Amino acid sequence: MKTYFSCCCPSLIPSRETARISLLCALIALYMLAGAALFSSLERPAELKAHQLWERRLRDFSYEHNINLEDLKSLLCHYEEARTAGIRAEQGRALWDIHGAFYFVGTVVSTIGFGVTAPITVTGKALLILYGLLGCSATILFFNLFLERVITMLSLLIFTCHRRRIEHSGLQGRTSEGDRNEDWKPSVYQVTFILFVAVLLVACGAASLYSVMEGWTYIQSLYFCFVAFSTVGFGDFVSGQREHHEDTWAYQVANCLLMLLGVCCTYSLFNTIAVIIKQGLDWMLRTLAWVFAGFAKICCNSDHYSNSVFLTLSLLYVLVKMTL
Amino acid sequence: MKTYFSCCCPSLIPSRETARISLLCALIALYMLAGAALFSSLERPAELKAHQLWERRLRDFSYEHNINLEDLKSLLCHYEEARTAGIRAEQGRALWDIHGAFYFVGTVVSTIGFGVTAPITVTGKALLILYGLLGCSATILFFNLFLERVITMLSLLIFTCHRRRIEHSGLQGRTSEGDRNEDWKPSVYQVTFILFVAVLLVACGAASLYSVMEGWTYIQSLYFCFVAFSTVGFGDFVSGQREHHEDTWAYQVANCLLMLLGVCCTYSLFNTIAVIIKQGLDWMLRTLAWVFAGFAKICCNSDHYSNSVFLTLSLLYVLVKMTL
Numbered sequence: 001m002k003t004y005f006s007c008c009c010p011s012l013i014p015s016r017e018t019a020r021i022s023l024l025c026a027l028i029a030l031y032m033l034a035g036a037a038l039f040s041s042l043e044r045p046a047e048l049k050a051h052q053l054w055e056r057r058l059r060d061f062s063y064e065h066n067i068n069l070e071d072l073k074s075l076l077c078h079y080e081e082a083r084t085a086g087i088r089a090e091q092g093r094a095l096w097d098i099h100g101a102f103y104f105v106g107t108v109v110s111t112i113g114f115g116v117t118a119p120i121t122v123t124g125k126a127l128l129i130l131y132g133l134l135g136c137s138a139t140i141l142f143f144n145l146f147l148e149r150v151i152t153m154l155s156l157l158i159f160t161c162h163r164r165r166i167e168h169s170g171l172q173g174r175t176s177e178g179d180r181n182e183d184w185k186p187s188v189y190q191v192t193f194i195l196f197v198a199v200l201l202v203a204c205g206a207a208s209l210y211s212v213m214e215g216w217t218y219i220q221s222l223y224f225c226f227v228a229f230s231t232v233g234f235g236d237f238v239s240g241q242r243e244h245h246e247d248t249w250a251y252q253v254a255n256c257l258l259m260l261l262g263v264c265c266t267y268s269l270f271n272t273i274a275v276i277i278k279q280g281l282d283w284m285l286r287t288l289a290w291v292f293a294g295f296a297k298i299c300c301n302s303d304h305y306s307n308s309v310f311l312t313l314s315l316l317y318v319l320v321k322m323t324l
Numbered sequence: 325m326k327t328y329f330s331c332c333c334p335s336l337i338p339s340r341e342t343a344r345i346s347l348l349c350a351l352i353a354l355y356m357l358a359g360a361a362l363f364s365s366l367e368r369p370a371e372l373k374a375h376q377l378w379e380r381r382l383r384d385f386s387y388e389h390n391i392n393l394e395d396l397k398s399l400l401c402h403y404e405e406a407r408t409a410g411i412r413a414e415q416g417r418a419l420w421d422i423h424g425a426f427y428f429v430g431t432v433v434s435t436i437g438f439g440v441t442a443p444i445t446v447t448g449k450a451l452l453i454l455y456g457l458l459g460c461s462a463t464i465l466f467f468n469l470f471l472e473r474v475i476t477m478l479s480l481l482i483f484t485c486h487r488r489r490i491e492h493s494g495l496q497g498r499t500s501e502g503d504r505n506e507d508w509k510p511s512v513y514q515v516t517f518i519l520f521v522a523v524l525l526v527a528c529g530a531a532s533l534y535s536v537m538e539g540w541t542y543i544q545s546l547y548f549c550f551v552a553f554s555t556v557g558f559g560d561f562v563s564g565q566r567e568h569h570e571d572t573w574a575y576q577v578a579n580c581l582l583m584l585l586g587v588c589c590t591y592s593l594f595n596t597i598a599v600i601i602k603q604g605l606d607w608m609l610r611t612l613a614w615v616f617a618g619f620a621k622i623c624c625n626s627d628h629y630s631n632s633v634f635l636t637l638s639l640l641y642v643l644v645k646m647t648l
């Protein structure tokens with residue numbers, strides 16, 4: 001790849017990195033704008049409806065004066081429904097006993113951060129900063145080591161399959177070539193595909209468990225799995241928070257293990273997709289440079305690479321302006 | 325490092341990776357247990373107190389029957405106080421207009437996931453899975469490219485300082501040696517320190533802004549900064565959610581930029597701390613192997629490395645048992 005721009009002077013080589021990150025920034029911004037438009041059109045009506053429903057219920061309730069504790073509780077339940085990322089009117093399980101605190105600490109170091117539990121005290125808040133700094137770093141190291149191992153394992157697996165297939169087809173000349181492990185690299189697409197299937201299997205398995213144990217629909221459980229595994233962690237659905245879950249140790253352990261496995265696999269998947277995106281960016285930059293090189297040759301005889309970068313950014317600027 | 329275990333047969337080399345990841349797992353588990361105990365002891369009394377307060381208020385309210393809309397709203401405010409990661413009784417700004425949706429999409433791709441906004445509709449939930457898969461991967465790529473650039477820049481900066489200092493002290497022989505850029509690598513501690521200072525500066529600056537604009541105390545603002553920058557995102561404090569913030573464009577833009585800068589710097593900081601932790605793990609493994617090598621030599625003449633791993637794990641098991 002580096003040879004592609006070797007015609008330019010060496011001082012332009014870092015510029016290529018800049019072009020790549022700029023292009024990525026612009027694409028992410030566009031992707032976010034498109035996403036915002038899409039989600040806004042999808043969710044805005046539901047929000048307005050929920051708002052109206054809540055306001056009507058509140059008004060109705062304010063008119064009736066003969067209330068008791070049960071009525072109040074049902075009001076709070078409706079209030080919860082009105083809010084998406086609901087606070088339960090009654091806390092399910094104790095939040096800050098040792099199990100709850102362990103769950104909390106898990107959501108911190110994994111950076112999932114459901115937010116069902118968050119420190120109230122000032123000391124707790126200050127401690128969290130110090131605690132998280134070391135904890136999150138250690139977890140990032142763990143994820144990276146896991147990623148390394150998974151890539152090594154999958155490479156070995158794919159290599160074995162690859163060699164077996166070649167041996168099967170009886171091409172002796174190629175077999176000796178395939179034996180040189182160092183020369184052979186598995187395709188990033190194969191690794192990504194295997195990881196995708198792995199994430200899908202873990203998510204589907206976990207979703208089946210959650211839909212039984214939490215009383216969610218299957219799509220809600222799948223949504224929860226994705227939100228948790230990607231470490232986004234909205235906290236609108238959180239597993240293992242009901243009071244009766246305190247007793248079911250097997251479920252709590254299974255929950256933690258599934259979460260750990262899911263997060264690790266998803267982290268690996270994200271990283272392999274990132275490699276594919278990087279390849280895509282390089283391809284786009286090459287294409288743009290090639291297109292604008294011809295362009296620049298016609299316009300003037302100045303350095304085509306810096307020209308192409310400038311023109312790309314102008315084009316992206318126009319695109320963004322058009323979108324807004 | 326690899327030569328250290330070269331006395332063992334080559335098939336044991338992958339075992340070292342296993343030993344490292346196992347040790348890290350054990351240490352993270354211990355760290356989480358210690359954290360759980362600490363946070364539990366800190367937060368449990370506050371939780372109980374909040375619980376009692378809320379129950380008392382609910383009881384008091386159920387006794388008085390003459391309620392109006394204002395009373396109800398004040399009840400809901402107390403209800404919020406009782407809950408840590410509170411739903412606001414009145415939504416600040418519209419959640420799913422285009423600005424709100426953009427904020428939401430930002431929390432998804434950055435994996436912060438405050439959870440103030442989360443899709444309600446089934447279509448929205450399903451879409452989020454697909455959307456997040458690509459978005460999170462692209463952001464991970466962006467973070468990694470940013471990390472690369474930061475490391476390169478800081479290395480150059482430290483190298484320049486290093487060379488200038490040597491030139492200043494007039495050691496000509498070393499200067500020519502220092503000129504060989506390829507041979508020289510900056511210490512990970514220096515890079516980590518600079519990044520730590522950078523994160524601290526961004527966090528302190530942002531906290532000053534937030535404490536003015538959001539009405540939080542300075543420690544709350546700092547806590548919010550850490551929670552957001554580390555992409556944990558509990559959602560107990562979320563910036564830019566008040567209704568009057570809709571008009572202050574400058575604040576919204578500053579908020580987004582500070583968040584972006586903070587997340588990027590913190591990601592880089594976590595990664596450099598992870599390198600330090602990795603070095604620490606290797607040091608621990610070497611020390612343990614060295615200690616148990618002597619041990620094993622006395623006990624029997626079997627392979628000392630696998631023995632040392634076994635003994636380490638036994639020791640850790642005993643430690644865990646003692647902690648519980």
Ligand SMILES: [K+]
Pocket residue numbers: 112113114115232233234235436437438439556557558559
């Ligand atoms: K979160």
Ligand SMILES: [K+]
Pocket residue numbers: 111112113231232233435436437555556557
């Ligand atoms: K998060």
